[in-house]
Amino acid sequence: MSLISEGALSKPLPSLAEPSLAGVEDYLALLKPRVMSLVVFTALVGLLVAPGHVHPVIGFTALLCIAIGAGASGALNMWYDADIDAIMTRTLRRPIPAGRVQPGEALAFGATLAVGSVLVLGVLVNWFAAALLAFTIAFYVFVYTMWLKRSTPQNIVIGGAAGAFPPMIGWAAVTGDVSLAPFLMFLIIFLWTPPHFWALSLLRCDDYARAGVPMLPVVSGLDETRKQILIYTLILAPVGITPSLFGFAGPIYGAIAAICGAAMLYLAWRVYRDREGEVAASAARKLFAFSLLYVFVLFAALLADNLLARLGFGFGLAP
Amino acid sequence: MSDSNDGIVLTEEQKRRRRARSIAIAVSLGVIVVLFYLVTLVKGPAVLNRPL
Numbered sequence: 001m002s003l004i005s006e007g008a009l010s011k012p013l014p015s016l017a018e019p020s021l022a023g024v025e026d027y028l029a030l031l032k033p034r035v036m037s038l039v040v041f042t043a044l045v046g047l048l049v050a051p052g053h054v055h056p057v058i059g060f061t062a063l064l065c066i067a068i069g070a071g072a073s074g075a076l077n078m079w080y081d082a083d084i085d086a087i088m089t090r091t092l093r094r095p096i097p098a099g100r101v102q103p104g105e106a107l108a109f110g111a112t113l114a115v116g117s118v119l120v121l122g123v124l125v126n127w128f129a130a131a132l133l134a135f136t137i138a139f140y141v142f143v144y145t146m147w148l149k150r151s152t153p154q155n156i157v158i159g160g161a162a163g164a165f166p167p168m169i170g171w172a173a174v175t176g177d178v179s180l181a182p183f184l185m186f187l188i189i190f191l192w193t194p195p196h197f198w199a200l201s202l203l204r205c206d207d208y209a210r211a212g213v214p215m216l217p218v219v220s221g222l223d224e225t226r227k228q229i230l231i232y233t234l235i236l237a238p239v240g241i242t243p244s245l246f247g248f249a250g251p252i253y254g255a256i257a258a259i260c261g262a263a264m265l266y267l268a269w270r271v272y273r274d275r276e277g278e279v280a281a282s283a284a285r286k287l288f289a290f291s292l293l294y295v296f297v298l299f300a301a302l303l304a305d306n307l308l309a310r311l312g313f314g315f316g317l318a319p
Numbered sequence: 320m321s322d323s324n325d326g327i328v329l330t331e332e333q334k335r336r337r338r339a340r341s342i343a344i345a346v347s348l349g350v351i352v353v354l355f356y357l358v359t360l361v362k363g364p365a366v367l368n369r370p371l
Contacts, residue, residue: 019333024343057361061354120351124358 026095031071039070046170062173065121075110129172160193199288233268237261253305
């Protein structure tokens with residue numbers, strides 16, 4: 001059941017007969033390029049740390065397909081969520097609510113890219129990776145966007161799985177299967193997603209409430225959200241070190257993950273402690289910004305550690 | 320017979336954006352063709368022979 005009230009759209013969408021004013025940049029915006037950058041980076045790390053060798057052309061093809069598949073998910077998400085996007089300040093200027101791209105165009109664009117990316121990945125790389133990509137797109141669109149986002153405050157907890165699959169797909173593109181190492185990478189992103197998005201939702205609580213999206217601070221309140229952020233970060237910090245503990249990465253990665261985990265935990269504690277005024281907003285902003293850095297640094301360290309091991313200078317997963 | 324009033328007449332801005340979209344589609348198709356060509360070279364005769 002949608003929580004969006006009827007007539008909530010602030011401006012009418014253009015009719016089908018109206019010539020399109022969409023520019024190339026609008027279609028690129030439908031792909032959510034900032035989200036795509038994290039997807040591509042984590043998939044690249046999964047692909048490069050996987051045991052075995054992949055030809056650069058095949059590796060590039062796999063990354064391109066994963067990027068396009070992620071972009072397709074974004075376009076389909078924007079098509080379905082156009083009503084919500086038109087209400088929220090953060091998303092008001094997206095191509096569909098702004099009237100530059102019609103919903104049907106976004107649907108056709110996203111569906112074509114979704115099918116195309118899966119087929120090309122299957123034909124040119126391997127069908128196991130393609131099946132994982134198809135599952136990821138379907139999970140993001142049908143489970144997260146169409147079901148969870150409007151129905152439960154656990155939306156981003158479960159839906160976060162979609163954003164955690166790319167390193168696993170990158171790994172599968174090389175090996176044709178998955179094992180514990182890509183599962184640990186999945187787990188890091190999966191556990192990182194709630195504190196990352198809840199920190200943002202603390203800052204945008206009014207926006208989500210106005211749009212009727214049942215984010216945790218809207219449903220359970222700001223204090224409960226702060227507590228949940230701290231709990232998830234308490235789990236995330238040790239899980240971030242597990243690649244070292246299981247022998248998939250060396251002590252250098254382990255040290256970096258421990259330091260970053262401690263910093264993330266400190267910032268989550270600040271969010272939990274500082275609950276009033278500008279100090280509270282500042283704590284949430286810092287946690288949100290650092291959480292982005294956290295996941296990039298951890299995966300960069302995993303990659304560097306693995307490359308050193310391949311060159312004979314480290315202790316990580318050997319090829 | 321003049322057909323100047325028939326159908327939708329695009330503005331210069333709409334024509335410019337349509338041209339940009341067409342070029343982007345052409346470039347994308349070109350990239351796909353080159354990609355399949357390169358992968359065929361890399362995989363050689365085994366391009367159609369892979370485990371599911």
